[in-house]
Amino acid sequence: MPHQNFTSCIAACYDCAEACNHCAASCLQEQDVRMMARCVALDIDCAQICELAAAVMSRASENSKTVCSACAEICQVCGDECAKHSMDHCQACAQACRRCADECRKMAAMA
Amino acid sequence: MPHQNFTSCIAACYDCAEACNHCAASCLQEQDVRMMARCVALDIDCAQICELAAAVMSRASENSKTVCSACAEICQVCGDECAKHSMDHCQACAQACRRCADECRKMAAMA
Amino acid sequence: MPHQNFTSCIAACYDCAEACNHCAASCLQEQDVRMMARCVALDIDCAQICELAAAVMSRASENSKTVCSACAEICQVCGDECAKHSMDHCQACAQACRRCADECRKMAAMA
Amino acid sequence: MPHQNFTSCIAACYDCAEACNHCAASCLQEQDVRMMARCVALDIDCAQICELAAAVMSRASENSKTVCSACAEICQVCGDECAKHSMDHCQACAQACRRCADECRKMAAMA
Numbered sequence: 394m395p396h397q398n399f400t401s402c403i404a405a406c407y408d409c410a411e412a413c414n415h416c417a418a419s420c421l422q423e424q425d426v427r428m429m430a431r432c433v434a435l436d437i438d439c440a441q442i443c444e445l446a447a448a449v450m451s452r453a454s455e456n457s458k459t460v461c462s463a464c465a466e467i468c469q470v471c472g473d474e475c476a477k478h479s480m481d482h483c484q485a486c487a488q489a490c491r492r493c494a495d496e497c498r499k500m501a502a503m504a
Numbered sequence: 505m506p507h508q509n510f511t512s513c514i515a516a517c518y519d520c521a522e523a524c525n526h527c528a529a530s531c532l533q534e535q536d537v538r539m540m541a542r543c544v545a546l547d548i549d550c551a552q553i554c555e556l557a558a559a560v561m562s563r564a565s566e567n568s569k570t571v572c573s574a575c576a577e578i579c580q581v582c583g584d585e586c587a588k589h590s591m592d593h594c595q596a597c598a599q600a601c602r603r604c605a606d607e608c609r610k611m612a613a614m615a
Numbered sequence: 616m617p618h619q620n621f622t623s624c625i626a627a628c629y630d631c632a633e634a635c636n637h638c639a640a641s642c643l644q645e646q647d648v649r650m651m652a653r654c655v656a657l658d659i660d661c662a663q664i665c666e667l668a669a670a671v672m673s674r675a676s677e678n679s680k681t682v683c684s685a686c687a688e689i690c691q692v693c694g695d696e697c698a699k700h701s702m703d704h705c706q707a708c709a710q711a712c713r714r715c716a717d718e719c720r721k722m723a724a725m726a
Numbered sequence: 727m728p729h730q731n732f733t734s735c736i737a738a739c740y741d742c743a744e745a746c747n748h749c750a751a752s753c754l755q756e757q758d759v760r761m762m763a764r765c766v767a768l769d770i771d772c773a774q775i776c777e778l779a780a781a782v783m784s785r786a787s788e789n790s791k792t793v794c795s796a797c798a799e800i801c802q803v804c805g806d807e808c809a810k811h812s813m814d815h816c817q818a819c820a821q822a823c824r825r826c827a828d829e830c831r832k833m834a835a836m837a
Contacts, residue, residue, distance in 0.1 A: 407629045407669075414673030421767055426759040434754055437770055438567045440673075441556055444666045447629075449549055451636030451662075456549045456578050463574035467567050518740045518780075525784030532656055537648040545643055548659055551784075555777045558740075562747030562773075660782055660789045667774055678771045678800050685796040689789050 399450035402461065402496040406447040409468060409486075409493035413440035416475060416486035423480070432474050432483065439471035443493060450500070458501050465497035510561035513572065516600075516607040517558040520579060523593075523600035524551035527586060530593040543585050543594065550582035554604060561611070569612050576608035621672035624683065624718040628669040631690060631715035635662035638697060638708035645702070654696050654705065661693035665715060672722070680723050687719035732783035735794065738822075738829040739780040742801060745815075745822035746773035749808060752815040765807050765816065772804035776826060783833070791834050798830035 417436035420429035446464040449457050472490030475483040528547035531540035557575040560568050583601030586594040639658035642651035668686040671679050694712030697705040750769035753762035779797040782790050805823030808816040 403633060407633075411625060411629075411669065411673045414670050415675075417770075418674035418676070418767060421763040424760075426763055427757075430754040430759055433766065434563065434565060434751060435567075437563070437750075438560055438565050438571075440670060441559065442567075442571070444670065445552055445556055447633065448552065448636050448662060448666065451633045452545065452548070452640035453637075454545060454549050454640070456546075456553075456581065459574050459577050460549075460553070463570050466570050470567065514744060518744075522736060522740075522780065522784045525781050526786075528659075529656060529785035529787070532652040535649075537652055538646075541643040541648055544655065545640060548639075551781060555781065558744065559747050559773060559777065562744045563751035564748075565751070656785065656787060657789075659785070660787050660793075663778055663781065664789075664793070667778055670774065671771055674767065674770070676767060676771050678768075678775075678803065681796050681799050682771075682775070685792050688792050692789065 399453070399457070399500065402500045403447045403450050405489075405493040405496040406443040406450070406464065409489040410440045410443040410447070412482075412486040412489035413437070413443065413471065416482045419480070419482040429478065432478060435467075435471040435474050436486065439467050439490060442467045446497060461497040462501040465494045465501060468494035468497065510564070510568070510611065513607040513611045514558045514561050516604040517554040517561070517575065520600040520604035521551045521554035521558070523597040524548070524554065524582065527593045527597035530591070534591070540589065543589060546578075546582040546585050547597065550578050550601060553578045557608060572608040573612035576605045576612060579605035579608065621675070621679070621722070624722045625669045625672050627711075627715040627718040628665040628672070628686065631711040632662045632665040632669070634704075634708040634711035635659070635665065635693065638704045641702070641704040651700065654700060657689075657693040657696050658708065661689050661712060664689045668719060683719040684723035687716045687723060690716035690719065732786065732790070732833070735829040735833045736780045736783050738826040739776040739783070739797065742819075742822040742826035743773045743776040743780070745819040746770070746776065746804065749815045749819035752813070756813070762811065765811060768800075768804040768807050769819065772800050772823060775800045779830060794830040795834035798827045798834060801827035801830065 413436040417433045420433045442464045449460045468490045472487045475487035524547040528544045531544045553575045560571045579601045583598045586598035635658040642655045664686045668682045671682045690712040694709045697709035746769040750766045753766045775797045782793045801823045805820045808820035
């Protein structure tokens with residue numbers, strides 16, 4: 394599959410990685426960090442798998458399906474956690490995670 | 505699951521990442537690089553997912569199963585390609601990939 | 616420094632990572648892969664440091680200056696190599712590398 | 727420089743990455759997470775640059791000096807923060823960071 398076909402999924406992965414990294418750092422600045430501990434942990438995992446998914450797709454790798462499939466799962470878990478918290482960084486991250494999960498699921502089905 | 509339980513799988517992942525990165529760079533120095541092109545591409549993917557698997561396990565992450573499962577698949581594909589080439593770096597990499605695939609499969613089954 | 620200030624540099628890093636990963640994979644498909652070996656190796660390094668720079672800036676990390684400074688150097692080296700090759704993927708990558716090097720240098724000076 | 731010369735620095739980087747990832751996750755489980763917020767943030771940066779340093783050295787990359795130099799700085803900052811906290815995971819991480827900073831400084835001077 395040519396690299397061009399991956400464009401929209403790569404963009405969703407980078408958006409999600411950025412939102413997750415921003416959310417993790419912002420959670421660590423909150424008054425009640427303890428309540429945000431699982432959110433921080435999931436954000437870091439999610440940012441890292443999104444970066445990897447973007448990288449393998451940019452290389453039009455034959456492993457794209459495998460990585461996107463794992464990425465979709467991890468985005469889903471992270472998005473569900475973020476959605477529970479009312480802060481802007483969590484709500485924005487929840488949205489980015491869900492969009493990325495959708496894109497990665499489609500990619501995993503196609504690739 | 506405590507971090508300690510992951511120890512042997514983390515070590516296998518780091519060994520595999522190192523072997524894959526070394527193999528990729530060595531393949532690029534071979535006379536007939538063209539024959540090694542798929543090996544280089546798979547090595548890079550494999551090194552990156554192994555580093556991610558080691559990271560999530562070191563964090564005792566709830567996503568460990570998901571990442572180890574993907575890592576096992578990618579190690580298998582890379583190990584099968586490396587095994588086709590007689591160079592020392594490819595043979596050593598094939599071994600590291602297979603051991604890592606085994607450890608990750610066990611982890612994915614347990615986690 | 617707030618996360619927002621990093622926006623343009625983060626975008627340049629993600630663009631550069633994508634261009635480098637695409638260039639690496641495309642170089643591996645060229646007839647004369649051997650001529651492209653250094654380009655592949657530098658592309659992979661550059662993609663990885665760009666992803667890291669984007670991550671630390673997204674976290675508004677106090678290490679942003681250190682990472683952006685290293686990223687600028689590595690982008691420069693990669694862009695200079697890519698610029699020597701006439702293929703579209705190399706020329707596009709050279710441009711992305713140079714833009715990213717500029718953005719990272721500015722960031723390293725400010726942060 | 728051959729890959730073999732990097733062996734001890736690569737091992738220090740992987741040890742440090744593992745210690746930092748473990749420390750980050752453990753800090754997030756502490757009663758007073760707030761006091762650990764900077765430690766978590768620095769641990770994540772440090773784990774990521776250590777993984778990158780190990781990767782570039784495993785590829786015997788010409789960028790090894792640049793990455794090891796940045797890695798040494800980031801390890802130093804992280805080790806200094808970890809050393810302030812009495813928990814086992816922080817003390818172990820401080821040690822791993824300092825050893826890695828030393829190895830990376832030597833590598834940066836040699837490479």
